Amino acid sequence: MNRIFHARIAWYQYFLLVVLTVNAVGALWCKYILVAVLFVLMLIVVIEQIIHTTYTLTTNGDLEVSRGRFIRKKIIPLSEITAVRKYHSMKFGRFSVTDYILIEYGKGKFVSVMPVKEQEFAEVLEKRMFAKKVKSMETVESQKND
Template sequence: MNRIFHARIAWYQYFLLVVLTVNAVGALWCKYILVAVLFMLMLIVVIEQIIHTTYTLTTNGDLEVSRGRFIRKKIIPLSEITAVRKYHSMKFGRFSVTDYILIEYGKGKFVSVMPVKEQEFAELLEKRMFAKKIKATEAIDPVDSQADES
Protein backbone atom coordinates (compact mmCIF):
# COMPACT_ATOMS: atom_id res chain seq x y z
CA MET A 1 0.00 0.00 0.00
CA ASN A 2 1.26 3.48 -0.86
CA ARG A 3 2.02 5.68 2.15
CA ILE A 4 1.57 9.42 1.67
CA PHE A 5 3.26 11.98 3.92
CA HIS A 6 2.24 15.62 3.76
CA ALA A 7 4.78 18.40 3.98
CA ARG A 8 5.32 20.55 7.03
CA ILE A 9 4.89 24.28 6.43
CA ALA A 10 8.07 26.14 7.33
CA TRP A 11 8.24 29.61 8.85
CA TYR A 12 9.69 31.15 5.69
CA GLN A 13 6.69 29.94 3.67
CA TYR A 14 4.36 31.83 6.01
CA PHE A 15 6.65 34.86 5.68
CA LEU A 16 6.52 34.63 1.86
CA LEU A 17 2.72 34.47 1.98
CA VAL A 18 2.57 37.61 4.12
CA VAL A 19 5.03 39.52 1.90
CA LEU A 20 3.19 38.60 -1.32
CA THR A 21 -0.19 39.48 0.21
CA VAL A 22 1.00 42.87 1.48
CA ASN A 23 2.55 43.67 -1.90
CA ALA A 24 -0.60 42.62 -3.79
CA VAL A 25 -2.84 44.72 -1.54
CA GLY A 26 -0.42 47.66 -1.74
CA ALA A 27 -0.36 47.48 -5.54
CA LEU A 28 -4.17 47.40 -5.64
CA TRP A 29 -4.31 50.35 -3.22
CA CYS A 30 -2.02 52.40 -5.48
CA LYS A 31 -3.96 51.23 -8.57
CA TYR A 32 -1.09 49.32 -10.19
CA ILE A 33 -3.32 46.60 -11.59
CA LEU A 34 -0.72 44.67 -13.61
CA VAL A 35 1.68 44.53 -10.67
CA ALA A 36 -1.15 43.46 -8.35
CA VAL A 37 -2.18 40.68 -10.75
CA LEU A 38 1.43 39.49 -10.92
CA PHE A 39 1.68 39.31 -7.12
CA MET A 40 -1.68 37.52 -6.92
CA LEU A 41 -0.55 34.93 -9.47
CA MET A 42 2.63 34.38 -7.47
CA LEU A 43 0.51 34.06 -4.34
CA ILE A 44 -1.68 31.41 -5.99
CA VAL A 45 1.37 29.40 -7.07
CA VAL A 46 2.92 29.52 -3.59
CA ILE A 47 -0.34 28.56 -1.84
CA GLU A 48 -0.88 25.69 -4.26
CA GLN A 49 2.68 24.47 -3.73
CA ILE A 50 2.32 24.61 0.07
CA ILE A 51 -1.00 22.77 0.10
CA HIS A 52 -0.16 20.02 -2.41
CA THR A 53 3.42 19.07 -1.48
CA THR A 54 3.48 15.34 -0.64
CA TYR A 55 6.01 12.56 -0.30
CA THR A 56 4.75 9.12 -1.34
CA LEU A 57 6.45 5.80 -0.64
CA THR A 58 4.99 3.42 -3.22
CA THR A 59 4.63 -0.35 -3.04
CA ASN A 60 6.75 -0.81 -6.17
CA GLY A 61 9.79 0.70 -4.40
CA ASP A 62 9.78 4.37 -5.35
CA LEU A 63 9.78 7.66 -3.50
CA GLU A 64 7.62 10.23 -5.27
CA VAL A 65 8.24 13.86 -4.33
CA SER A 66 5.36 16.00 -5.55
CA ARG A 67 5.67 19.75 -4.98
CA GLY A 68 2.28 20.76 -6.34
CA ARG A 69 0.51 20.77 -9.69
CA PHE A 70 2.76 23.31 -11.39
CA ILE A 71 6.03 21.46 -10.74
CA ARG A 72 6.90 18.08 -12.22
CA LYS A 73 6.85 15.10 -9.84
CA LYS A 74 10.25 13.63 -8.98
CA ILE A 75 10.35 9.81 -8.81
CA ILE A 76 13.32 8.29 -7.01
CA PRO A 77 13.78 4.49 -6.94
CA LEU A 78 14.61 3.34 -3.41
CA SER A 79 17.45 1.24 -4.81
CA GLU A 80 19.24 4.45 -5.90
CA ILE A 81 19.09 6.10 -2.45
CA THR A 82 22.53 6.06 -0.85
CA ALA A 83 21.99 8.14 2.31
CA VAL A 84 19.19 9.57 4.43
CA ARG A 85 20.27 12.18 6.99
CA LYS A 86 18.52 14.68 9.23
CA TYR A 87 19.93 18.19 8.99
CA HIS A 88 19.41 21.54 10.70
CA SER A 89 19.94 24.85 8.96
CA MET A 90 21.64 27.47 11.14
CA LYS A 91 21.58 26.60 14.82
CA PHE A 92 21.47 29.11 17.66
CA GLY A 93 22.13 27.07 20.79
CA ARG A 94 19.41 24.43 20.87
CA PHE A 95 17.18 26.30 18.41
CA SER A 96 17.53 25.57 14.71
CA VAL A 97 15.96 27.66 12.00
CA THR A 98 14.73 24.73 9.89
CA ASP A 99 14.90 20.95 10.31
CA TYR A 100 14.76 18.76 7.22
CA ILE A 101 15.72 15.33 5.88
CA LEU A 102 18.30 15.26 3.11
CA ILE A 103 18.12 12.27 0.77
CA GLU A 104 21.12 11.49 -1.43
CA TYR A 105 20.50 9.37 -4.50
CA GLY A 106 22.18 8.54 -7.78
CA LYS A 107 25.51 10.23 -8.44
CA GLY A 108 25.62 13.39 -6.38
CA LYS A 109 21.89 14.16 -6.51
CA PHE A 110 20.04 15.43 -3.45
CA VAL A 111 16.47 16.18 -2.45
CA SER A 112 15.32 17.71 0.83
CA VAL A 113 11.99 16.79 2.39
CA MET A 114 10.11 18.15 5.40
CA PRO A 115 7.31 15.70 6.23
CA VAL A 116 4.93 16.40 9.11
CA LYS A 117 5.69 13.01 10.71
CA GLU A 118 9.43 13.16 10.19
CA GLN A 119 10.43 10.22 12.41
CA GLU A 120 7.78 7.92 10.94
CA PHE A 121 8.80 8.89 7.40
CA ALA A 122 12.50 8.19 8.06
CA GLU A 123 11.77 4.82 9.71
CA LEU A 124 9.46 3.67 6.90
CA LEU A 125 11.92 4.83 4.25
CA GLU A 126 14.77 2.89 5.91
CA LYS A 127 12.54 -0.17 6.31
CA ARG A 128 11.47 -0.18 2.66
CA MET A 129 15.03 0.45 1.47
CA PHE A 130 16.23 -2.53 3.55
CA ALA A 131 13.42 -4.75 2.21
CA LYS A 132 14.24 -3.66 -1.36
CA LYS A 133 17.94 -4.54 -0.88
CA ILE A 134 17.03 -7.99 0.50
CA LYS A 135 14.77 -8.67 -2.51
CA ALA A 136 17.52 -7.52 -4.87
CA THR A 137 20.04 -9.81 -3.16
CA GLU A 138 17.66 -12.78 -3.41
CA ALA A 139 17.05 -12.04 -7.08
CA ILE A 140 20.79 -12.04 -7.81
CA ASP A 141 21.64 -15.22 -5.85
CA PRO A 142 18.56 -17.49 -5.82
CA VAL A 143 20.74 -20.57 -5.37
CA ASP A 144 22.39 -19.18 -2.24
CA SER A 145 19.06 -18.20 -0.69
CA GLN A 146 17.65 -21.71 -1.37
CA ALA A 147 20.74 -23.30 0.19
CA ASP A 148 20.23 -21.18 3.32
CA GLU A 149 16.66 -22.42 3.68
CA SER A 150 17.59 -26.14 3.62
Protein backbone atom coordinates (compact mmCIF):
# COMPACT_ATOMS: atom_id res chain seq x y z
CA MET A 1 0.00 0.00 0.00
CA ASN A 2 1.33 3.43 -0.94
CA ARG A 3 1.87 5.77 1.99
CA ILE A 4 1.39 9.47 1.29
CA PHE A 5 2.77 12.22 3.52
CA HIS A 6 1.77 15.84 2.98
CA ALA A 7 4.25 18.67 3.26
CA ARG A 8 4.39 21.09 6.14
CA ILE A 9 4.03 24.76 5.22
CA ALA A 10 7.08 26.69 6.35
CA TRP A 11 7.05 30.27 7.64
CA TYR A 12 8.85 31.59 4.57
CA GLN A 13 6.12 30.19 2.32
CA TYR A 14 3.52 32.22 4.23
CA PHE A 15 5.81 35.25 3.94
CA LEU A 16 6.13 34.74 0.16
CA LEU A 17 2.33 34.51 -0.15
CA VAL A 18 1.91 37.79 1.73
CA VAL A 19 4.60 39.58 -0.33
CA LEU A 20 3.16 38.39 -3.65
CA THR A 21 -0.38 39.30 -2.60
CA VAL A 22 0.61 42.80 -1.45
CA ASN A 23 2.54 43.39 -4.67
CA ALA A 24 -0.35 42.14 -6.85
CA VAL A 25 -2.86 44.36 -5.04
CA GLY A 26 -0.46 47.32 -5.19
CA ALA A 27 0.08 46.86 -8.91
CA LEU A 28 -3.67 46.66 -9.48
CA TRP A 29 -4.18 49.76 -7.33
CA CYS A 30 -1.66 51.71 -9.41
CA LYS A 31 -3.17 50.29 -12.63
CA TYR A 32 -0.06 48.38 -13.72
CA ILE A 33 -2.01 45.52 -15.25
CA LEU A 34 0.86 43.52 -16.75
CA VAL A 35 2.84 43.64 -13.49
CA ALA A 36 -0.29 42.65 -11.55
CA VAL A 37 -0.91 39.70 -13.87
CA LEU A 38 2.69 38.57 -13.40
CA PHE A 39 2.35 38.69 -9.60
CA VAL A 40 -1.00 36.87 -9.71
CA LEU A 41 0.49 34.12 -11.89
CA MET A 42 3.42 33.74 -9.49
CA LEU A 43 0.93 33.62 -6.62
CA ILE A 44 -1.03 30.86 -8.33
CA VAL A 45 2.12 28.79 -8.90
CA VAL A 46 3.24 29.18 -5.27
CA ILE A 47 -0.22 28.32 -3.88
CA GLU A 48 -0.45 25.27 -6.14
CA GLN A 49 3.01 24.13 -5.08
CA ILE A 50 2.19 24.53 -1.39
CA ILE A 51 -1.10 22.65 -1.64
CA HIS A 52 0.07 19.75 -3.82
CA THR A 53 3.50 18.91 -2.37
CA THR A 54 3.48 15.27 -1.25
CA TYR A 55 5.97 12.55 -0.41
CA THR A 56 4.81 9.05 -1.39
CA LEU A 57 6.42 5.79 -0.32
CA THR A 58 5.28 3.28 -2.92
CA THR A 59 4.85 -0.47 -2.60
CA ASN A 60 7.39 -1.11 -5.36
CA GLY A 61 10.16 0.49 -3.27
CA ASP A 62 10.32 4.10 -4.42
CA LEU A 63 10.09 7.50 -2.80
CA GLU A 64 8.16 9.92 -5.00
CA VAL A 65 8.69 13.59 -4.21
CA SER A 66 5.97 15.61 -5.91
CA ARG A 67 6.19 19.39 -5.60
CA GLY A 68 3.00 20.27 -7.44
CA ARG A 69 1.63 19.97 -10.94
CA PHE A 70 4.06 22.39 -12.57
CA ILE A 71 7.23 20.62 -11.41
CA ARG A 72 8.26 17.14 -12.50
CA LYS A 73 7.97 14.35 -9.92
CA LYS A 74 11.28 13.08 -8.52
CA ILE A 75 11.36 9.28 -8.10
CA ILE A 76 14.07 7.89 -5.84
CA PRO A 77 14.49 4.12 -5.46
CA LEU A 78 14.81 3.20 -1.78
CA SER A 79 17.81 1.03 -2.63
CA GLU A 80 19.75 4.17 -3.68
CA ILE A 81 19.15 6.04 -0.42
CA THR A 82 22.35 6.16 1.62
CA ALA A 83 21.42 8.45 4.52
CA VAL A 84 18.39 10.05 6.16
CA ARG A 85 19.14 12.84 8.63
CA LYS A 86 17.16 15.53 10.40
CA TYR A 87 18.63 19.01 10.05
CA HIS A 88 17.94 22.49 11.39
CA SER A 89 18.73 25.66 9.49
CA MET A 90 20.13 28.66 11.35
CA LYS A 91 19.78 27.90 15.04
CA PHE A 92 19.40 30.66 17.61
CA GLY A 93 19.75 28.87 20.93
CA ARG A 94 16.94 26.32 21.02
CA PHE A 95 15.03 27.99 18.22
CA SER A 96 15.74 26.95 14.63
CA VAL A 97 14.39 28.74 11.59
CA THR A 98 13.41 25.59 9.68
CA ASP A 99 13.50 21.87 10.48
CA TYR A 100 13.73 19.42 7.61
CA ILE A 101 14.81 15.90 6.71
CA LEU A 102 17.73 15.59 4.29
CA ILE A 103 17.82 12.42 2.19
CA GLU A 104 21.06 11.49 0.45
CA TYR A 105 20.84 9.15 -2.51
CA GLY A 106 22.96 8.08 -5.45
CA LYS A 107 26.36 9.72 -5.78
CA GLY A 108 26.19 13.05 -3.97
CA LYS A 109 22.52 13.76 -4.66
CA PHE A 110 20.30 15.27 -1.98
CA VAL A 111 16.63 16.06 -1.52
CA SER A 112 15.10 17.86 1.45
CA VAL A 113 11.61 17.03 2.64
CA MET A 114 9.38 18.65 5.25
CA PRO A 115 6.52 16.25 5.98
CA VAL A 116 3.85 17.17 8.51
CA LYS A 117 4.60 14.03 10.54
CA GLU A 118 8.41 13.98 10.39
CA GLN A 119 8.95 11.20 12.93
CA GLU A 120 6.41 8.89 11.33
CA PHE A 121 7.81 9.59 7.86
CA ALA A 122 11.37 8.76 9.00
CA GLU A 123 10.21 5.56 10.70
CA VAL A 124 8.23 4.32 7.69
CA LEU A 125 11.08 5.23 5.33
CA GLU A 126 13.67 3.36 7.44
CA LYS A 127 11.34 0.36 7.78
CA ARG A 128 10.75 0.14 4.02
CA MET A 129 14.44 0.63 3.28
CA PHE A 130 15.29 -2.24 5.64
CA ALA A 131 12.60 -4.47 4.11
CA LYS A 132 13.92 -3.66 0.62
CA LYS A 133 17.49 -4.56 1.64
CA VAL A 134 16.36 -7.84 3.23
CA LYS A 135 14.38 -8.73 0.11
CA SER A 136 17.34 -7.97 -2.18
CA MET A 137 19.65 -10.03 0.05
CA GLU A 138 17.23 -12.95 -0.12
CA THR A 139 17.13 -12.64 -3.91
CA VAL A 140 20.96 -12.71 -4.07
CA GLU A 141 21.10 -15.74 -1.77
CA SER A 142 18.51 -17.63 -3.84
CA GLN A 143 20.47 -16.84 -7.03
CA LYS A 144 23.68 -18.16 -5.44
CA ASN A 145 21.95 -21.39 -4.42
CA ASP A 146 20.64 -22.02 -7.94
